[in-house]
Amino acid sequence: LHDINPLRVRFIADRCSLRGQNIIDVGCGGGILSESLAFLGARVTGIDPAKGPLVTAKLHSIEAGVEQRIEYIHGTAEELVDDKRETFAVVTALEILEHVSDYNQVIQSLADLCKPGGNVFISTINRTWQAYLMAIFGAEYVLGLLPRGTHDYQKLLRPSEIATAMRSAGLVVKEIAGYTYNPFTRYSFHCESVYVNFLMHAYKPT
Template sequence: MKYIDDRTAVAGLRVLEVGCGGGILTQSLAELGAVTTGIDVASGPLKVAQLHAIETQMGEKIRYIETTAESFAEVEPESFDVVAALEMLEHVPDYRSTVWALAKLTRPGGTVFLSTINRNAKAYVMAVLGAEYVLNLLPRGTHDYDKFIKPSELASAARDAGLLVKNISGYSYNPLTRGCKLVTSPSVNYLVYAQKP
């Protein structure tokens, strides 16, 4: 969240999180003053997100919708100042189609934030073997290595969708502290910051 707010102060902006799951980022951005919408294809996590928003008295400030990015882009093109799709591109059937939809959802001058997992041996060891089999942080089978995306591939997809890639940063997750930090190398997890002209 800090990565996003440091690059685009979200207070007062219309923000969309694609693949919002339980709404942790969506709600955090709303708490910073953004007008937020979260979309996801899974109804279960969306119900949890809606309940949490109501319990924390944020229910009127956040909108949750069960849909795909592609379908939502047809309904609300160029409607958002900030669009975020974090840790979900490696789970969709066609990440290029999703990136096109994200660009379509973004207003001219708006920003797009993406994060995913690099496709290389180190990422396989860390994200699949380490997270799923050794540390049991995620259920086995959560990730499909063939769907991991190299930074150059994601940057190319963003450019093809009409976005200007401003920055690619690596980040690492510490399972002991449950914290993330930016790192110089995008060798495993990485973030992309792009702008729509």
């Protein structure tokens, strides 16, 4: 995640204003993205169902000097909707949809948290044989970049499935962009293919 974070941050920052905006990072984990967005002037809420990474995230935000710009919450987006409905100008959910049991419900929660006129960003792994070879077999079993069993192929999602869920949630898809990662140079870059990794940008109409 550290290696692909610069690409993800650029994708978001190039498509919407961040300075002074309220942003929620759903599935924030250890706060890699949350901190980057805070450094760009955003007010960030990071939420995650796992307590361990949040402890790390809070400590690191203090060391980085951005703790005043980030609030970390233990929980899920679905649990936060009642208190924070239509609060955030930008909603991010990066590398989490492939791990949830009901992606439609999560996407609806992302839409509910987003202000009218706001932006939603998602990144995940496609459900293709190319993705299986590279993101699961290659990354987990050959190169050992991730623990074995990190990803369940059946939970991977195609762009069309996410786009359908977004439309049902009242969002409008603006862009789908592929990217790839070179584990030897540890560099990630955009590419035309969405067969493995991809990012999606949607907005909530006013």
